[in-house]
Amino acid sequence: MSEQISIGEAARRSGVKVPTIRYYEQIGLLPAPERTEGNRRNYRKDEVQRLAFIRHSRELGFEIDAIKTLLVLQDDPNQPCGTADQIVIARLQDVDQRINSLNALKVELETMLEQCSHGRVKECRVIETLANHDRCIHGHH
Amino acid sequence: MSEQISIGEAARRSGVKVPTIRYYEQIGLLPAPERTEGNRRNYRKDEVQRLAFIRHSRELGFEIDAIKTLLVLQDDPNQPCGTADQIVIARLQDVDQRINSLNALKVELETMLEQCSHGRVKECRVIETLANHDRCIHGHH
DNA sequence: CCTACATCCTCTAGCGACTAGAGGAGCAAG
DNA sequence: CTTGCTCCTCTAGTCGCTAGAGGATGTAGG
Numbered sequence: 001m002s003e004q005i006s007i008g009e010a011a012r013r014s015g016v017k018v019p020t021i022r023y024y025e026q027i028g029l030l031p032a033p034e035r036t037e038g039n040r041r042n043y044r045k046d047e048v049q050r051l052a053f054i055r056h057s058r059e060l061g062f063e064i065d066a067i068k069t070l071l072v073l074q075d076d077p078n079q080p081c082g083t084a085d086q087i088v089i090a091r092l093q094d095v096d097q098r099i100n101s102l103n104a105l106k107v108e109l110e111t112m113l114e115q116c117s118h119g120r121v122k123e124c125r126v127i128e129t130l131a132n133h134d135r136c137i138h139g140h141h
Numbered sequence: 142m143s144e145q146i147s148i149g150e151a152a153r154r155s156g157v158k159v160p161t162i163r164y165y166e167q168i169g170l171l172p173a174p175e176r177t178e179g180n181r182r183n184y185r186k187d188e189v190q191r192l193a194f195i196r197h198s199r200e201l202g203f204e205i206d207a208i209k210t211l212l213v214l215q216d217d218p219n220q221p222c223g224t225a226d227q228i229v230i231a232r233l234q235d236v237d238q239r240i241n242s243l244n245a246l247k248v249e250l251e252t253m254l255e256q257c258s259h260g261r262v263k264e265c266r267v268i269e270t271l272a273n274h275d276r277c278i279h280g281h282h
Numbered sequence: 283c284c285t286a287c288a289t290c291c292t293c294t295a296g297c298g299a300c301t302a303g304a305g306g307a308g309c310a311a312g
Numbered sequence: 313c314t315t316g317c318t319c320c321t322c323t324a325g326t327c328g329c330t331a332g333a334g335g336a337t338g339t340a341g342g
Binding site: 049052055057060061073074076078079080081082084088089091092095096098099102103105108110112113116119120121122126127130131133 | 190214222232237240243246251260263268
């Protein structure tokens with residue numbers, strides 16, 4: 001017969017924590033597995049594989065809903081992959097936006113630090129920049 | 142006497158939404174303002190200023206707890222500004238890390254898209270890359 | 283066989299930083 | 313006087329987990 005895979009073992013193999021696996025089952029992202037006589041979850045290899053898929057997708061920042069769609073696609077290999085493409089493209093745009101705003105932020109934070117005289121709060125540019133958004137790098141709005 | 146500033150007006154001036162202002166009061170980030178006869182919040186200019194400070198800090202990604210500390214510093218101008226510095230430095234490191242991992246992500250997502258033949262899911266690299274982390278850009282682990 | 287101890291089970295509540303909605307009161311303009 | 317806007321409080325929901333209580337089951341050693 002095929003191997004017995006406990007939830008702990010599945011966690012080790014997939015890199016998804018035990019409570020998170022149970023959570024995924026609860027929200028319907030992962031189907032409920034078979035149980036042993038003692039009522040313990042007993043995973044099959046393809047379920048562990050599915051967990052790894054989920055984990056990788058989460059690492060790439062996909063939302064649970066997007067992952068659900070991706071999993072449906074994976075289960076039906078004759079579907080055109082345009083939907084998957086679009087999910088990835090949307091995520092890519094999101095990532096680009098985040099990178100841009102984080103870069104702007106980085107500049108602003110660095111400027112704050114450079115201007116700080118390391119004296120008292122009274123003449124501290126850090127506090128003042130936070131207080132007075134107009135003077136900051138983003139300018140008026 | 143000084144101007145009457147309703148919560149809606151304070152929201153408009155500071156850029157913080159009305160329910161968020163009430164939330165900030167609830168968690169003790171913003172002191173409870175005076176009330177009018179009709180039990181409405183009545184802000185003073187310095188309170189609106191404080192809201193703008195909070196908003197800008199949030200935009201820069203500072204956590205509420207960090208902002209609490211920054212506000213205490215702002216209120217006591219004779220304190221050395223080293224604490225403020227450290228908060229900013231910590232945030233800067235965090236931002237740097239995020240930028241790095243987002244850039245790695247971007248590359249991976251782009252690679253996925255480039256390899257996709259835009260056919261069926263069966264031969265789609267997008268789905269396969271997600272399923273098979275080993276083959277992805279990050280390599281084995 | 284007994285005892286530790288690890289692992290598992292379910293269930294509920296908490297996190298951060300809001301956001302949404304119910305149900306009602308106050309206020310200004312027409 | 314009525315319409316419609318803003319305001320009030322309160323509770324519950326969002327996302328993706330994480331933590332903890334309280335108990336059952338499984339395994340290894342003595």
